[in-house]
Ligand SMILES: Nc1ncnc2c1ncn2[C@@H]1O[C@H](COP(=O)(O)OP(=O)(O)OP(=O)(O)O)[C@@H](O)[C@H]1O
């Protein structure tokens with residue numbers, strides 16, 4: 001039952017609500033067949049709005065178009081778009097048991113009882129909720145509800161699967177486990193998937209591509225690696241993972257900082273620049289042999305690593321994640337080393 | 352407020368088992384008084400009076416054995432049932448529409464619909480006479496159209512109209528409140544699964560409204576069973592049970608029969624409501 005997805009294209013879809021709220025500037029998005037795209041962005045940036053436009057629950061402003069494969073579905077009502085949707089609240093039908101919830105889409109499509117049973121059973125097994133078929137949905141745990149909602153959405157073999165923050169309602173440990181399960185399931189089903197989240201770790205883990213959104217616009221589209229290592233601007237750099245954003249003068253080959261210099265590899269410029277350095281790219285070395293030195297401000301032991309705040313190296317306090325074995329004390333004078341390739345110069349705008 | 356003195360909290364916590372039990376007992380006191388004063392004592396007395404007439408306990412048997420009483424009881428139950436069903440149908444459709452659609456004049460319409468809430472039964476009876484009485488609008492129209500005057504006001508149909516008029520506003524308000532509380536994502540989920548409007552109403556909306564329908568239907572039914580003002584104004588040709596009780600009580604001074612009929616009215620209403628509750632509860636449980 002894999003590979004029944006279609007490619008998805010969103011062309012110039014903006015959304016201005018009746019009350020004048022401009023939730024989405026006209027955006028364009030292409031998602032390949034079977035691909036998982038994650039919409040990532042802070043609260044209120046228009047993720048749900050874009051998802052609902054794709055689903056057919058909202059109509060885009062005039063000029064916007066949504067294409068499933070080669071079919072323009074902009075004017076097609078949701079009940080005939082063949083999308084599967086998982087809502088943040090799961091929206092399970094309280095008057096039906098688990099099996100009836102999962103089988104509802106098949107029943108509406110007039111699938112016979114026998115086939116319905118086999119297909120529901122297959123999804124029950126796939127999502128690991130055997131034994132709960134006769135349960136009422138209000139007697140399920142959060143994780144079980146999430147699975148039922150997913151099973152209900154995919155049993156009809158949708159062209160596109162849409163998930164709106166499906167894990168947000170769960171506690172951290174469960175979220176991590178289900179994230180792994182969900183990832184395996186999406187690969188196995190091979191459905192074209194749009195996944196909305198504001199959790200960047202979730203986006204990294206699940207997305208073939210990440211669509212970073214901000215104030216109703218798309219800030220960057222790229223693979224998790226591209227978005228992480230080569231953010232398009234300051235916003236993306238800060239939103240996806242932790243980042244040191246250092247304003248410094250660049251003389252073509254090195255960054256000149258209060259505590260010394262750092263060599264830059266690619267894209268070096270002459271003049272003021274904003275350099276992005278991920279905390280884990282900074283290594284602590286003996287001060288004598290380093291081109292850049294600073295003072296240890298604080299050390300937090302995080303178990304697998306320690307997070308060190310370093311002052312006096314740059315204009316702002318820098319954050320470094322270093323191996324947990326290195327002995328450091330507040331006030332230590334340390335040298336900082338960064339691979340030139342790990343320094344990324346960003347355009348100054350889009351703060 | 353939140354940062355109240357911690358010592359007071361600690362002290363309260365230590366005493367709480369005692370205090371709590373005493374508190375609950377104090378809270379139960381008004382309920383006990385009300386139950387005793389308005390329920391147990393008068394009801395016992397009513398039941399006793401019912402059996403104190405010339406025929407003793409047989410007065411109760413007369414409710415079903417005496418054709419006049421039995422017919423009146425049947426009429427009353429049927430009328431109340433018809434009123435309830437019609438009210439629920441009309442109020443559900445209109446309540447859904449009123450809560451879901453925004454149109455000019457909507458607020459005014461809702462306000463107008465709830466106006467009859469304030470009217471006593473007599474006024475409603477009067478309105479029905481104006482509508483369908485001998486000099487009524489309906490009569491004038493039918494006279495002009497068919498050359499014959501249609502007069503409904505003093506028949507079962509007139510009572511039915513009056514009761515409808517009485518119960519629709521109440522039920523509409525309950526339904527509108529219930530519709531407002533419906534979770535829109537449930538309908539959206541059903542739509543993504545391919546359900547059209549009809550299927551959504553059948554599978555999602557009506558099951559979700561069932562508790563409100565049962566509760567407001569029960570109230571409409573009980574009100575129709577016991578309605579007196581409207582019946583008093585309109586029921587010249589028919590004997591609904593409350594009217595019968597009134598005539599037995601005031602005109603015939605047949606107090607024992609009046610009491611027996613009252614007890615009967617209460618029991619029948621209570622039994623039908625209990626049935627509805629059990630059946631309604633079962634359907635919800637069976638679906639769930
Ligand atoms: N029906 C509506 N009418 C008016 N404004 C709306 C409506 N729905 C959403 N908005 C506004 O549009 C903007 C984008 O909303 P949207 O729900 O798409 O954000 P989001 O990215 O999903 O946020 P979150 O992560 O909090 O769910 C918000 O400012 C919101 O207030």
Ligand SMILES: [Mg+2]
Pocket residue numbers: 047048049
């Ligand atoms: Mg949202």
